[in-house]
Amino acid sequence: MILLFAAGLALAGEYHSGQVVAFEHEMTPPGGMFVGDITRPPAFQWKAKLPGAPLNSATHSEYTRPVVAGDTILIGSAAGKALYMLSRRDGGLIRTFPAASSVESPPTVYKDRVYFADTGGYTWCYGLDGELQWSHMGNAPVLVQPTIADGMVYVTNVDDLAVALNSKTGELNWRYQAKVDLTREAELTLYAAPPAVILDDDVIFGFSDGSLIALDRSSGEVQWQRRVGEGRYPDLVAEPVHYGTDLLASGYYQPLVAIDIETRNVRWRVDAGAAAAVVVDDSSGKAVVYHPGSDGNLRAVSALTGAEKWIWESGVSGSLTMPVATKAGVFVGSSDRGLYLLDASTGDEVWRFHEDFILGGVSSAPVVAGRQLLFVSNVGNLYAMIAPKAAPEKRPAWP
Numbered sequence: 001m002i003l004l005f006a007a008g009l010a011l012a013g014e015y016h017s018g019q020v021v022a023f024e025h026e027m028t029p030p031g032g033m034f035v036g037d038i039t040r041p042p043a044f045q046w047k048a049k050l051p052g053a054p055l056n057s058a059t060h061s062e063y064t065r066p067v068v069a070g071d072t073i074l075i076g077s078a079a080g081k082a083l084y085m086l087s088r089r090d091g092g093l094i095r096t097f098p099a100a101s102s103v104e105s106p107p108t109v110y111k112d113r114v115y116f117a118d119t120g121g122y123t124w125c126y127g128l129d130g131e132l133q134w135s136h137m138g139n140a141p142v143l144v145q146p147t148i149a150d151g152m153v154y155v156t157n158v159d160d161l162a163v164a165l166n167s168k169t170g171e172l173n174w175r176y177q178a179k180v181d182l183t184r185e186a187e188l189t190l191y192a193a194p195p196a197v198i199l200d201d202d203v204i205f206g207f208s209d210g211s212l213i214a215l216d217r218s219s220g221e222v223q224w225q226r227r228v229g230e231g232r233y234p235d236l237v238a239e240p241v242h243y244g245t246d247l248l249a250s251g252y253y254q255p256l257v258a259i260d261i262e263t264r265n266v267r268w269r270v271d272a273g274a275a276a277a278v279v280v281d282d283s284s285g286k287a288v289v290y291h292p293g294s295d296g297n298l299r300a301v302s303a304l305t306g307a308e309k310w311i312w313e314s315g316v317s318g319s320l321t322m323p324v325a326t327k328a329g330v331f332v333g334s335s336d337r338g339l340y341l342l343d344a345s346t347g348d349e350v351w352r353f354h355e356d357f358i359l360g361g362v363s364s365a366p367v368v369a370g371r372q373l374l375f376v377s378n379v380g381n382l383y384a385m386i387a388p389k390a391a392p393e394k395r396p397a398w399p
Contacts, residue, residue, distance in 0.1 A: 033386070034088065034370035038326040041341055041351035042373045042385035048091025050380045052079030052102075061335060061363040061378045063143065065106045068369040069128075074114060076103025079380060083107055083116050083124070088372065091382055097126045100135075106145040110167070115153055117142035123155050125170060134170030138163060147196040147203070152217065154196035154203050158189075162196065162205045164220060174220030178207040190252060192237035192275070199242055199261070206236025210251050212259075226264050230254050231273070239277040243303060248289060250274035256291050258306060268306030272299060276322040276365060281344065283325075288344075290330055292320035298332055300347060310347035314340075322365035328387065331373070333362030339375055355379065 050062070064076040072094060073086040083103045085095040101120030108115045113133060117123045119141040125133040140157040147154040152173060153165040160178035165171065189208035197204040202214040202223050210229020215222060229236055229251025240249040246258045246267065256270040256278070273294045280303055281288050287303035296317050300309040314320065318336025329350050330342045338354035339362050354360065355377050366375035373385040 034372045036371040036387075036389060038328045038368055038371055038373065038387040039390050040328055040388055042371075042387040045372070045384040045386045046090055047384075048086065048382045050075070050077040050079065050376065050382055051082070051084050051093060051096075052077040052380075054079065054380075061361070062376045062380055063104045063364050064376055065364040066367050066374045066376070066382065067106050067109065068367060068372075068374070069109050073374065073382075074107050074109065074116075075376070075382065076105070076107075076116065076118075077380065078102050078104055081118075083114065083126075086382070088369075088384070091384065095130050097124065097130060098132075099124055101141075105143050108146045108148055110148050113167075115146040115148065115167070117144065117146060117155055119143065121157060123153065123165060123170070125153075125167070133168075136163075136165055136170045136172070141191075143191070144193055144195040147198060149198045149203075149217065154205075156193040156196060156205055156207075158191055158193055160189075160193070160207045160209075162215070162220075164203075164217070176205070176213075176215055176220050176222075178205075178209065178211070178213070190233060190235040190237055192235070194236055194239040194277075197240050197242060197247075199247070204240055204247070206238075206240060206249065208235045210234030210236060212236065212240060212247070212249055224264060226259060228255075228257055228259075229273075233273075238274045241278050241280065243280045243287070243289075246303075248278050248280070250278070250291070252294055256289075256301075256306075258303075270299065270301055270306055270308075272297070275319040279323045279325055279330075281325040281330075290323040290325065290332075292323055292332055294319045296320060296334065296336070298323065298330070298342065298347070300344075312340075312342055312347040312349070318361060319363075321362060324366050324368050326368055331366045331368070333364070333366060333375060335361045335363040335378070337361055338377075339366060353383075353385075355381070 067074045083097040099118040100122045101118045121138040123136045140159040142157045153167045156162045162176045164173040194206040203217045212226045214224045228249045231253030233253040235252045238250045250256045252273045254273040258267045275294045276292045279290045291299045296314040298312045314334045316336040321333035324331040333339045341351035361378045371387045
C-alpha cells in the first residue's frame, strides 16, 4: 500500500498540494509525544544548527525543507555538501548522504531508498542505510524535489532541462530541453524550477517562459502545452497542483489560474503570482485555495470560482512559502520575516515567530507531522515546535 505524505503532512483527503513524498514500506511510527494534530499554536521544542560551514544570512537563504520519515528528519543545507538524517527528538545527526554540492530541495523517500538532487547538477539515490546506489549528472543546478512514479525519477534543472531516470539504476530514459524564449533575451530567468507533477499518463513540467508542458511519461513526447506566466517574470517556479478536474498553476509575476484538465481552458484567474505552490483545503466541504503571493500577500479564494474570501498582508515584499493548513489554522512563512499562523476563516494573525536577526526570514514551507512543527530559518536554524495536546472533553460531575 502506498502512503502519501506532503513533505511530512499526511494527506487524508482534506489538504491538497504538491511536494508529495511516496512511501511504499511500513514506516517506523513516531514517538508518542508527536501523535495527534495541531489544534492550537505550538510551543518551542528545540533548535539545531543545520550541518555545514557557517554562512552569512545577508548573502543567502535556506530553501531546504525537512522531510519526516518515522522518528527521523531528512534535510539538506546551503552550507553543506550532503543530505542529512537527523533525530526528530533533538535534531542530532544520525547519518550523512554525501553529495557534490549543497542540497537545497527536499528529498523523496521511496521504499528503502532516498532520492535527492544538489546544486552541482547531480541527482542521487541512496539506501536509507547510507549506501550509495547511483548518481546522475545533469550539468546544471537542480533545485527540485524528485518525482517518482512507476520506476521512473523525474527532475528539472534551472536551465529548463527535464529528464526521466530509471529509479533502480539512474540510467537516462529520456530528456526534454525547453526552447529558449527569444522575447526574454535581455532578461535573466529566475534561479528556480518547479517539481514535476504526475497526471494520468503524463508528467507536467513548468518552464521559465511561463509554459506548462505535458510530456508522455514513457517517451517524453509532448502531449500538450499551455502558456500561464505573464509579465516581467513569467517563470513557473511554483509547483502546479492537481485538484478535482483542475490544474492550479502560478507564474512568478502573475497570474494564478485554474485550468480545466480536459479542455485546458482557464476557468478562472487571480492577478497575482507566486513562488510556491498553493494548498487546497476542502475539510469544510467548500474548497478554499490558499495562494502564497510573491508580493507578500496570502489570498484565500474559492476553488470553484476564484472569488476572494480574504487576504492577509505580511507588510513586506518578500515571497511567501507554500502554506500548510491545519486544524489550528494556516501556517505560512515569509522570506523577509518569519513564520505565521492565520485563522483559516478570516485570515487574522493568531501566532507568529520571528528570529532576532535583521535579515532573518523563512524561505521554505514548514512541515507538520502529528503535533510537531518543523521549519528552517534563513540563518540556517532548524526549529522544532510542538502543539499542546487537545484539552480532554469535559464530563458532567453528576451523574
